[in-house]
Amino acid sequence: MDKIKVRGGTRLSGKVKVSGAKNAVLPIIAAALLPESGVSVIHDVPALDDVHTISEVLRALNAQVTYADGKLTVDSTTVNHTETPYEWVRKMRASFLVMGPLLARKGNARISLPGGCAIGTRPIDQHLKGFEAMGATIEHGHGYIEASVNGRLRGCKIYLDIASVGATENIMMAATLADGTTIIENAAQEPEVVDLANYLNAMGAKVRGAGTGTIKIEGVEQLYGANHTVIPDRIEAGTFMVAAAITRGDVYIEGAISDHLRPVIAKLREMGVIVKEEENGVRVTATGKLKAVNVKTLPHPGFPTDMQSQFMALMLTAEGSSVISETVFENRFMHVDEFKRMGAHIKIEGRSAVIKGEARLTGAEVTSTDLRAGAALVLAGLIAEGQTEVGGLQHIDRGYVDFTEKLRGLGADISRLSEEEEARKAAEEAALASGNVVKFRTSYA
Ligand SMILES: CC(=O)N[C@H]1[C@@H](OP(=O)(O)OP(=O)(O)OC[C@H]2O[C@@H](n3ccc(=O)[nH]c3=O)[C@H](O)[C@@H]2O)O[C@H](CO)[C@@H](O)[C@@H]1O
Numbered sequence: 001m002d003k004i005k006v007r008g009g010t011r012l013s014g015k016v017k018v019s020g021a022k023n024a025v026l027p028i029i030a031a032a033l034l035p036e037s038g039v040s041v042i043h044d045v046p047a048l049d050d051v052h053t054i055s056e057v058l059r060a061l062n063a064q065v066t067y068a069d070g071k072l073t074v075d076s077t078t079v080n081h082t083e084t085p086y087e088w089v090r091k092m093r094a095s096f097l098v099m100g101p102l103l104a105r106k107g108n109a110r111i112s113l114p115g116g117c118a119i120g121t122r123p124i125d126q127h128l129k130g131f132e133a134m135g136a137t138i139e140h141g142h143g144y145i146e147a148s149v150n151g152r153l154r155g156c157k158i159y160l161d162i163a164s165v166g167a168t169e170n171i172m173m174a175a176t177l178a179d180g181t182t183i184i185e186n187a188a189q190e191p192e193v194v195d196l197a198n199y200l201n202a203m204g205a206k207v208r209g210a211g212t213g214t215i216k217i218e219g220v221e222q223l224y225g226a227n228h229t230v231i232p233d234r235i236e237a238g239t240f241m242v243a244a245a246i247t248r249g250d251v252y253i254e255g256a257i258s259d260h261l262r263p264v265i266a267k268l269r270e271m272g273v274i275v276k277e278e279e280n281g282v283r284v285t286a287t288g289k290l291k292a293v294n295v296k297t298l299p300h301p302g303f304p305t306d307m308q309s310q311f312m313a314l315m316l317t318a319e320g321s322s323v324i325s326e327t328v329f330e331n332r333f334m335h336v337d338e339f340k341r342m343g344a345h346i347k348i349e350g351r352s353a354v355i356k357g358e359a360r361l362t363g364a365e366v367t368s369t370d371l372r373a374g375a376a377l378v379l380a381g382l383i384a385e386g387q388t389e390v391g392g393l394q395h396i397d398r399g400y401v402d403f404t405e406k407l408r409g410l411g412a413d414i415s416r417l418s419e420e421e422e423a424r425k426a427a428e429e430a431a432l433a434s435g436n437v438v439k440f441r442t443s444y445a
């Protein structure tokens with residue numbers, strides 16, 4: 001398995017460009033299953049493992065999907081399968097987002113039950129409650145959920161018990177082709193929900209109110225493939241904002257949309273970080289001591305849980321103790337033990353963590369437990385004394401495009417090595433040190 005090696009101590013500076021948002025593009029690609037005619041062309045699609053996974057899900061349903069240079073083309077006119085096996089849902093929970101489009105367009109869908117993951121149990125009851133309210137019959141068996149409807153889904157009023165992002169998106173997609181009007185109350189208000197609604201409307205859907213707690217969807221007879229450009233990734237942007245702050249650097253994050261980052265900007269400013277909102281990005285500068293703050297994760301527009309572990313890394317450098325309350329996922333503190341391996345003092349009390357500031361971090365071998373935890377460990381490595389080796393990169397690859405390269409572009413002492421490269425490098429170094437210089441071949445014919 002690959003590892004990221006980072007040596008702490010460099011102040012980051014320069015410019016970094018944000019890629020398209022993972023959490024926007026995944027539901028958008030699922031929604032590309034809806035049109036019965038026309039081709040969708042989606043721009044600014046990040047080259048992520050998750051994008052590859054959802055593309056494979058669509059191909060397994062018999063859609064034609066091509067990807068090159070950030071442009072993804074989907075032709076769903078040929079879709080004739082309605083089953084998504086465990087293989088794909090296990091890799092990425094967002095695969096479950098094809099249920100709404102399949103049910104709306106084909107009248108049935110058989111999707112593997114996602115199961116829990118490293119950050120929580122993550123049930124899907126709100127998705128299913130919505131589909132049932134729209135007239136679908138739901139059956140569970142052999143690890144699968146099968147949903148079917150006689151004729152079309154019916155528009156109705158659905159109150160979500162939790163403002164779930166995925167449930168809002170799945171129900172919204174299903175409702176575009178339903179008979180009548182659907183109203184989702186206590187809907188998720190994340191910018192990615194708005195981006196999905198914009199794409200659906202570009203295909204001919206009638207979605208109003210996305211970005212508020214009440215979304216109204218008037219069902220239409222048919223949708224048509226459309227062009228769409230994905231919004232920049234606010235979590236990637238936030239991660240680089242923290243990278244600038246943690247190294248007391250000066251970084252311009254091109255493409256970051258301030259309005260999507262209100263809670264992150266507010267908390268950085270509260271800590272004493274300078275954040276300048278510019279027309280096409282934000283500039284983050286930090287020097288000297290930062291103040292401890294308290295953070296509570298909440299659905300948008302609250303502080304995003306996907307920024308929690310990166311902020312924990314930053315809090316380790318503040319003066320005094322900070323508290324994080326994680327209210328979105330019940331088990332999103334797995335990175336704490338990894339931070340402790342680097343010398344951090346963090347105490348978990350129920351769903352809160354108390355983070356002691358002014359930590360003297362030392363480089364260590366650590367493992368990513370989820371996508372954001374992996375990024376946070378790299379951030380901690382940027383300020384640790386000596387070398388940090390971060391493993392479990394399959395998590396980081398799900399959600400960050402060229403993470404190592406982008407950080408190196410800002411001056412970080414960072415590299416990514418495969419096990420093979422690492423062994424070869426070590427042998428070369430040993431040979432050089434002994435004066436016995438030999439040429440190593442990486443392969444033999
Ligand atoms: C691909 C994608 O967009 N992923 C994001 C999405 O995940 P996802 O859409 O899975 O997150 P949800 O908003 O659905 O989950 C929020 C909370 O609601 C609970 N829940 C959810 C659905 C349900 O039917 N029942 C239920 O109890 C979950 O277990 C969790 O505790 O939003 C999360 C919360 O901002 C982010 O961390 C993820 O990065």
Ligand SMILES: C=C(OP(=O)(O)O)C(=O)O
Nearest residue numbers: 023093094306371372399
């Ligand atoms: C939790 C995340 O993603 P997912 O919902 O795809 O697991 C994330 O992006 O931090």
